[in-house]
Amino acid sequence: MSDTSRLAIHGGQPVRTQLLPYGHQHIDDDDIDAVVEVLRSDWITTGPRVGAFEEAFAERVGARHAVSFSSGTAALHGAAFAAGLKPGDEAITTPLTFCADANCVRYMGADVVFADIRADNLNVDIGEVERHVSSKTRAVIAVDFAGNPADLDGLRGLAARHGLVVIEDACHAFGATYRGRPVGGISDMSVFSFHPVKHITTGEGGMVTTNDDELARSLRMLRNHGIDSDPRHRAEVGQFFYEMVELGYNYRLTDIACALGLSQLRHAAGDLARRQDIARAYQSRLAHLPLEFCAEAPDATPAWHIFPIRLAGNAAVRRDAVFAALRAENIGVNVHYIPVYRHPYYRKLLGDLEDKFPVTEAAYATMLTIPLFPTMTDTDVDDVVTAVDRVVRYYEHAPE
Ligand SMILES: *Cc1c(COP(=O)(O)O)cnc(C)c1O
Helix, strand or coil, X not given: CCCCCCCHHXXXXXXCCCCECCCCCCCCHHHHHHHHHHHCCCCCECCXXXXXXXXXXXXXXXXXXXXXXXXXXXXXXXXXXXXXXXXXXXXXXXXXXXXXXXXXXXXCCCEEXXXXXXXXXXXXXXXXXXXXXXXXXXXXXXXXXXXXXXXXXXXXXXXXXXXCEEEEECCCCCCCXXXXXXXXXXXXXXXXXXXXCCCCCCCCCEEEEECCHHHHHHHHHHCECCECCCHHHHHHHCCXXXXXXXXXXXXXXXXXXXXXXXXXXXXXXXXXXXXXXXXXXXXXXXXXXXXXXXXXXXXXXXXXXXXXXXXXXXHHHHHHHHHHHHHHCCECCECCCCCHHHCHHHXXXXXXXXXXXXXXXXXXXXXXXXXXXXXXXXXXXXXXXXXXXXXXXXXXXXXX
């Protein structure tokens, strides 16, 4: 007996029988074949597919160099190293992001300074960044939140005025464009992640793109123990000698992963178009509800890694209830993000900062992320729309 008069959380029939996750990888048979082929080959790491993936990726985003890393977080660490961050320096970033953007600053022994976000698209507010610039500031780490490019020209201007390096965390934005150019070739360094929920996946993996030869050299060195030459090149020329000139790490991405990444690039454009279609469907089919969406900049095309919504109206004070009710309907909602300064590590380091970030706090209190990934079916999209409509309308009118 189907009972749609009650929410699932009150014992009614859920909209779906199986949980729809908020994100999921798209792996096809050609992706699998590409990985099997590399497993049968001579090189399973630091072989020909690493360079091939890097070249193809650099071309895709219009950058001179792409340097692969074992994760997006390792790539951020590489970017923080190449930017020259050291103890005593400061880097400014947004608090509404994954903690890796702040952690990469700490890895270098430098200090994290947060700047509040804009209410319209939840990207870092350039005016707030500028307000926090000091004589110690060396870098700005801006996130293209949800896949909407940050104010990249504004950031570049600010960086030029104060002599800063711009690290763009483009982990949400592979395929986005800004003023007609793809994200990845615009900032000093752009960082991507290939975690399974991202636009393309290598299992774990990441990339830094840059047009600067010196930054690229630095990135390659850090990801390979701080050694200034490539093991495959040494094998080819028959030399043993190498020098470790900086304290680096093993952050290399394998040929197995790069074969998958290369293969994923084949269907990346189709996957992106599907993400954009689903986002447009949400924008129009949920428009009647008291919700706010992330605004799209008029001169940018967002890549929509996630689709965050903010509750407005009466339901705005009931985010946790709305979250639980949507989960009960088997809609895999999430929250992006818990503000970074709220994590115990940063609270211990920086104290209680909630009062200093009113826009971030207001967003955090009312936001949830609804499912968005390229292999979602039209029925999946219908289920999300049905469940969000049912639950938000209920809490809009529910007694406290
Ligand atoms: C995914 C992500 C990262 C980290 O990437 P990993 O590959 O998971 O290490 C960093 N920043 C943002 C904004 C992300 O979404």
